[in-house]
Amino acid sequence: MECADAEQAGRVTIPSPPTLHCLSLPTPFSVGDVNVYLLESDGYGGGPTLLDTGPLWQPAETALRQGLAAMGYAVSDLDRIIISHPHADHCGLAGKLAAESSAQVLAHPSSRATLEHGSAGSRWATLFYRKWLTRSGVPAQVQEAIAQGRATTRQYAQSVRVDAEVNDGDRLRMGGSDWETMLVPGHSGGLICFYEPETGILLASDHLIADISSNPVVEPPPDGESGRPKRLLQYLQQLERVASLRPAVAYSGHGQPITNVHGLAKERIAFHYQRADQVWESLVERPATLFELAGKLFSVELPPIHLFLALSEVQGHLDMLEDAGRARCSTDGPICYWTAEPISN
Numbered sequence: 100m101e102c103a104d105a106e107q108a109g110r111v112t113i114p115s116p117p118t119l120h121c122l123s124l125p126t127p128f129s130v131g132d133v134n135v136y137l138l139e140s141d142g143y144g145g146g147p148t149l150l151d152t153g154p155l156w157q158p159a160e161t162a163l164r165q166g167l168a169a170m171g172y173a174v175s176d177l178d179r180i181i182i183s184h185p186h187a188d189h190c191g192l193a194g195k196l197a198a199e200s201s202a203q204v205l206a207h208p209s210s211r212a213t214l215e216h217g218s219a220g221s222r223w224a225t226l227f228y229r230k231w232l233t234r235s236g237v238p239a240q241v242q243e244a245i246a247q248g249r250a251t252t253r254q255y256a257q258s259v260r261v262d263a264e265v266n267d268g269d270r271l272r273m274g275g276s277d278w279e280t281m282l283v284p285g286h287s288g289g290l291i292c293f294y295e296p297e298t299g300i301l302l303a304s305d306h307l308i309a310d311i312s313s314n315p316v317v318e319p320p321p322d323g324e325s326g327r328p329k330r331l332l333q334y335l336q337q338l339e340r341v342a343s344l345r346p347a348v349a350y351s352g353h354g355q356p357i358t359n360v361h362g363l364a365k366e367r368i369a370f371h372y373q374r375a376d377q378v379w380e381s382l383v384e385r386p387a388t389l390f391e392l393a394g395k396l397f398s399v400e401l402p403p404i405h406l407f408l409a410l411s412e413v414q415g416h417l418d419m420l421e422d423a424g425r426a427r428c429s430t431d432g433p434i435c436y437w438t439a440e441p442i443s444n
C-alpha cells in the first residue's frame with residue numbers, strides 16, 4: 100500500500116491485500132494530494148478497477164500514468180473506473196481515462212447529473228446558490244467572488260458519461276474480494292464508500308479523513324426536488340453507521356490510513372456538536388445572518404472557495420440547531436436572521 104506511512108504501518112498491523120494499491124496524486128487545490136486506488140483484477144479474469152482518478156491537471160495525470168506503469172499497467176488496461184463523488188480532485192480525469200481505455204464508468208445515481216453535465220455550473224445550480232447566499236446575507240460582490248472561485252475549480256474536471264450506477268448495498272467484485280457499497284451522503288449527496296467485511300477494510304474516500312474534518316458541502320436539491328438537502332445531519336448519521344461497523348482500517352481520499360475509525364468518527368461527531376453549541380452561544384448574544392456567523396467563527400477575508408466551505412459548515416451547524424429546536428430563522432425581506440431558542444426543560 101504505497102500511500103501508507105511506513106512508520107505507522109510498523110506500529111499497527113494494517114490489512115493491506117496485495118491486490119489493493121494506493122496512488123497519491125498531486126492536485127492544484129489546498130487540500131493537497133488525493134489518494135486514488137487500483138484494485139487488480141476481479142478474480143474472474145477481468146482487468147483492474149480504478150477508484151477515483153485525480154483532477155484534470157497535467158501533474159496529476161503524469162503521476163497517475165507513472166504509478167500505473169510501475170505496477171505494469173497502462174490506462175488502456177483499465178476495466179472499470181469508479182467515482183466516489185463528483186468533486187474535481189476525485190473525478191476530473193475520468194472522462195479522459197474512459198475515452199482512452201473504454202473502461203466502464205460507475206457512480207451513484209446522485210452523482211450522475213454533475214458528472215455528465217457538470218451541473219455545479221448549470222443554470223439550476225447557479226440560481227440555487229445565488230438564492231441561498233442572498234438569504235444568508237452574503238453581499239453581492241462576495242457572491243460574485245464565490246461564483247468565480249467555483250468556476251475555477253470546474254476547470255479541473257471534464258464531464259464523463261456514467262455507464263452503470265452503484266447503489267447502497269451493491270456488492271462489487273474487485274481485487275479478488277467482494278466489496279459492499281455504502282452510500283454515505285454528507286460531504287456530497289452521492290458519496291460512496293466500499294467495505295470488505297473479511298479484512299475490515301473501508302475505502303472511505305472523503306467521508307472520513309485523518310487530519311481534516313470533511314466539509315458538509317451545501318448542494319442544490321436533486322432535479323425536480325425542492326428544499327436544500329441538510330448534509331451535516333445526513334453526515335452525522337452516516338458517521339454513526341460507519342463507526343458501528345468498526346472497520347480495521349479506512350483508506351481515505353486524502354492523507355494517511357486511519358486505524359482508529361470508530362474513535363475518529365466519534366471525535367468528528369463530538370466536534371460538530373461542540374461547534375453547534377458555539378454557534379448557539381453566539382446567537383444568544385445576538386441574532387445574526389449566516390454570513391455574520393461565518394465571519395465571527397472563521398473570517399470573511401478567506402479566499403472565496405474557503406469562504407464557501409466555511410458558510411457550508413456553519414449552515415450545517417444551524418441545521419443541527421434548527422433540527423433540535425434550538426434556533427430558528429426569522430426573515431426580514433429576503434434575508435434570514437438566525438435567533439437562539441431558549442432551552443426548555
Ligand SMILES: [Zn+2]
Binds near residue numbers: 184186189286305
Ligand atoms: Zn470531495
